Amino acid sequence: MSHTVHEKQKLINRVRRLRGQAEGLERMLEEEKGCGEVMHAIAGMRGAISGLMGEVIEDHILMHLADANLTQAERDEGAAELIDVLRTYLK
Amino acid sequence: MSHTVHEKQKLINRVRRLRGQAEGLERMLEEEKGCGEVMHAIAGMRGAISGLMGEVIEDHILMHLADANLTQAERDEGAAELIDVLRTYLK
Amino acid sequence: MSHTVHEKQKLINRVRRLRGQAEGLERMLEEEKGCGEVMHAIAGMRGAISGLMGEVIEDHILMHLADANLTQAERDEGAAELIDVLRTYLK
Amino acid sequence: MSHTVHEKQKLINRVRRLRGQAEGLERMLEEEKGCGEVMHAIAGMRGAISGLMGEVIEDHILMHLADANLTQAERDEGAAELIDVLRTYLK
Numbered sequence: 001m002s003h004t005v006h007e008k009q010k011l012i013n014r015v016r017r018l019r020g021q022a023e024g025l026e027r028m029l030e031e032e033k034g035c036g037e038v039m040h041a042i043a044g045m046r047g048a049i050s051g052l053m054g055e056v057i058e059d060h061i062l063m064h065l066a067d068a069n070l071t072q073a074e075r076d077e078g079a080a081e082l083i084d085v086l087r088t089y090l091k
Numbered sequence: 092m093s094h095t096v097h098e099k100q101k102l103i104n105r106v107r108r109l110r111g112q113a114e115g116l117e118r119m120l121e122e123e124k125g126c127g128e129v130m131h132a133i134a135g136m137r138g139a140i141s142g143l144m145g146e147v148i149e150d151h152i153l154m155h156l157a158d159a160n161l162t163q164a165e166r167d168e169g170a171a172e173l174i175d176v177l178r179t180y181l182k
Numbered sequence: 183m184s185h186t187v188h189e190k191q192k193l194i195n196r197v198r199r200l201r202g203q204a205e206g207l208e209r210m211l212e213e214e215k216g217c218g219e220v221m222h223a224i225a226g227m228r229g230a231i232s233g234l235m236g237e238v239i240e241d242h243i244l245m246h247l248a249d250a251n252l253t254q255a256e257r258d259e260g261a262a263e264l265i266d267v268l269r270t271y272l273k
Numbered sequence: 274m275s276h277t278v279h280e281k282q283k284l285i286n287r288v289r290r291l292r293g294q295a296e297g298l299e300r301m302l303e304e305e306k307g308c309g310e311v312m313h314a315i316a317g318m319r320g321a322i323s324g325l326m327g328e329v330i331e332d333h334i335l336m337h338l339a340d341a342n343l344t345q346a347e348r349d350e351g352a353a354e355l356i357d358v359l360r361t362y363l364k
Contacts, residue, residue, distance in 0.1 A: 066170035079157035261339035
């Protein structure tokens with residue numbers, strides 16, 4: 001992903017927060033926290049993943065499909081990649 | 092959607108099946124079928140909607156983003172529409 | 183589903199709205215409405231299905247799992263049905 | 274969560290794999306891997322989260338709703354917790 005430095009850092013920060021959520025969840029399980037708390041933590045992680053995916057897909061659309069400087073071959077590849085991932089992800 | 096006639100008919104057939112599923116579900120509720128059966132019917136409808144959405148998004152990517160004959164303005168609009176709907180849909 | 187009459191009618195009303203949404207979507211496709219509009223209509227239907235499923239699952243939990251008058255066999259069956267549907271639905 | 278030791282360890286192992294996936298994704302972003310690869314990695318994480326949630330919910334249903342030794346107050350609390358988390362999660 002040839003993101004701008006700023007965009008790249010934003011995505012990395014999101015992934016670090018996700019890793020932190022996974023670490024927190026592991027501690028909750030070790031400490032045998034209540035099911036309700038554990039389920040809410042997992043729901044929070046899924047929300048974070050959905051947000052991350054939304055951001056990456058948005059970047060992909062702008063950089064690999066809509067950008068005026070793409071060749072048609074690049075654009076076709078960008079389309080194929082997006083269709084491929086959405087087939088898995090939208091199920 | 093300026094679909095080919097063939098593609099348009101495929102989408103309409105999918106939507107008719109969905110309507111049929113809704114009618115079947117209404118009958119199941121009227122006849123007080125068991126919860127398990129009702130829940131599976133609803134899960135089936137959600138699967139049908141996801142399949143329909145996947146197909147429409149795929150058409151959109153090919154016709155309004157990747158097509159070589161689009162103007163840049165049309166392509167920008169295609170990108171904006173897709174990003175907008177995915178923001179709602181990927182939550 | 184041995185719902186109260188009131189609850190049953192609420193679910194039927196939801197399903198009728200869903201059928202109306204499917205009919206509206208079919209008209210949109212026949213009239214070749216724009217992709218953006220069509221995608222938002224499908225997203226709206228998915229939201230309606232999720233809301234319906236949430237309501238049916240909630241009823242199921244209260245009536246077939248938590249209710250004080252259930253036999254253990256009924257409760258075990260209620261648990262098995264819910265686990266079964268969530269395995270499909272939470273994917 | 275008063276899981277059996279075996280069940281607890283299974284959940285912890287799943288969460289560790291998730292943390293590993295987050296670490297791998299962070300490296301992919303640092304190394305500017307292609308969008309397609311990044312999107313598939315994120316889709317894989319979402320699948321792992323859904324699997325984890327499914328397992329925790331299943332445990333919750335069996336231990337806090339269906340178990341024959343629960344008091345009615347415990348069962349009511351188990352129902353309320355599950356309904357609460359599904360309201361967020363099934364959207």
